[in-house]
Amino acid sequence: MIPMPAPSLELGLIGNAATAALLNALGDVTWMCLPRFDGDPVFCRLLEPQSGPDSGLWSIRCDELARTRQSYRGHTAILETIQEDDQGNRLKITDFLPRFPDRGRMFRGRTLVRIVEPLAGTPRITVRLCPRHGYGAHAARVMRGSNHLRYDLDQQALRLTTSAPVEFVLNETPFLLDRPHAFLLGPDEPLSDGPHVIAAAFLERTEAYWLDWVRALSIPPDYQEVVIRAAITLKLCEYEETGAIVAALTTSIPEYADTQRNWDYRFCWLRDSFFTVKALNSLGVTKTMEDYLAYVLNLATGTPDGYMQPLFGLGHERVLDEETCPALLGYDGHGPVRRGNAAYTQVQNDGYGSVILAVSQCFFDQRLPRLGGIELFERLEVLGRQAVARWNTPDAGLWEFRTRESVHTHSVLMCWGACDRLARIAAHLGLPQRAAAWGAHADAMRQAIETQGWNDTVGAYVSAFGGADLDASLLLMPEVGYCTGENPRYQATVAACEAQLRQGHHLFRYRAPDDFGTPETAFTACTFWLIDALVRLGRHDEAREIFAAVLEQRTALGLLSEDVHVASRTLWGNFPQTYSMVGLINAAIKLSRKWEDVV
Missing domain, CATH: 1.50.10.10 (Glycosyltransferase)
Incomplete structure (x- = not known):
């Protein structure tokens, strides 16, 4: 099984020009500040909270994880992580923050969207969601709703709405990934539709936005991928x-x-x-x-x-x-x-x-x-x-x-x-x-x-x-x-x-x-x-x-x-x-x- 990686700047960036998150090579969210880039890091594992290695992060981890690979979905700010265990069971995690035009304005919700889906075999996963506040000093107080979890932080609260069993997320219980599940972590507000419906719509529209944005760039013929990724990063x-x-x-x-x-x-x-x-x-x-x-x-x-x-x-x-x-x-x-x-x-x-x-x-x-x-x-x-x-x-x-x-x-x-x-x-x-x-x-x-x-x-x-x-x-x-x-x-x-x-x-x-x-x-x-x-x-x-x-x-x-x-x-x-x-x-x-x- 792959252990927790040593500190490294091999990090993936997702964002939407309102907030952003960094993920390590395993697909763990290790840095995210709210409500702005300069806000309190609710995920602060990157800077090693004294409370221990399992705090200040959000991991969705395949049990007995053996290998991973990571890439952006085309020329977008959507990050995909493939995890595989030693039996060949595979899954994909798709991470992004929504950004797309909507009703005459740019929608850039402060909601971290994670979609996990099986690719091969019958992977089992454990979800560990451990936000903190006060620059790593305090754990969030967790309250369970009927279909969501509420995380009380200093001066703000986050709501996780998911199609996965809330019980398994709350208690970090391993479970079989037999179908796709969506996780939306954002403001403490109810969703207008099911989490899988919202996540799929956000993903489609966010991908379309970034592809259109890149299409309008005046790039040189050489080093195109270098320039495009750098331009997206600057925008974020x-x-x-x-x-x-x-x-x-x-x-x-x-x-x-x-x-x-x-x-x-x-x-x-x-x-x-x-x-x-x-x-x-x-x-x-x-x-x-x-x-x-x-x-x-x-x-x-x-x-x-x-x-x-x-x-x-x-x-x-x-x-x-x-x-x-x-x-x-x-x-x-x-x-x-x-x-x-x-x-x-x-x-x-x-x-x-x-x-x-x-x-x-x-x-x-x-x-x-x-x-x-x-x-x-x-x-x-x-x-x-x-x-x-x-x-x-x-x-x-x-x-x-x-x-x-x-x-x-x-x-x-x-x-x-x-x-x-x-x-x-x-x-x-x-x-x-x-x-x-x-x-x-x-x-x-x-x-x-x-x-x-x-x-x-x-x-x-x-x-x-x-x-x-x-x-x-x-x-x-x-x-x-x-x-x-x-x-x-x-x-x-x-x-x-x-x-x-x-x-x-x-x-x-x-x-x-x-x-x-x-x-x-x-x-x-x-x-x-x-x-x-x-x-x-x-x-x-x-x-x-x-x-x-x-x-x-x-x-x-x-x-x-x-x-x-x-x-x-x-x-x-x-x-x-x-x-x-x-x-x-x-x-x-x-x-x-x-x-x-x-x-």
């Missing part, structure tokens, strides 16, 4: 109700063992969202940009002077106090587990450029139902004025150093990007005086980057004005339009980054010790930035070789976390990481052939 990281985009769906999966680099990523970082919106725009998914525009405009309206903290809650929350959760031991025992993120108190001056660059397409893309006009431009100008006021002042930077500040070159670059785009937008709107004013600010920032962000001794741009260290964000200069790959200074910076930061096919974000010591894992997004740089320098074969190596690092289901330990080839960091999935899309587009070269 959008909290569609408000337009926020989370950096990842988990908290406290460490960057490496025993490093204390355990952070809560279930919030909306302005810079991460910029990259996500840009990647989805390149595939023709402009609706996410429209949703995100509404999100950031709401935030900007709440700060009359235009000051923007680096991250916000999914419902525009500005206070995200950081605290530890002692009832959870941590991923593979590597605590602490944190909720909240103190980085919200930091000054990070790159955010103004991130917002303006993310939404600037709204002024130029004729596909959009409402193009940006004077009113939107004037709102963005408020953010631009903050960029002008702050660009040459110290901040925590892209990497969120907690104990020191500098004038970071990347932050100045993004402030330059804010002013540069405002100048372009003003010219597009027929406002020459404003265009000239914003252009002058951009020119001043460029001059500073060229004089203070360049180090003659190092022979490269450097991380901070007047410094000598390098970091991978310097490779992003062409990405934001600052220069091209033909720029000699940029080429020299790429060479310097390779010399100092590259290890095999991976790139570290920096090598200098930080608040927690010397980094031990490569930041996967930085490796994608290296691929982009190599393509810009015409080194396509090298870029493809690195891309192939990164593809091998993905999980069996095509997902990536934040970091990789180069020597052991193991994934670390929060999961799935939007930065990394964005990199898959960008690299695939740059390295693929054109359609006219294929057909």
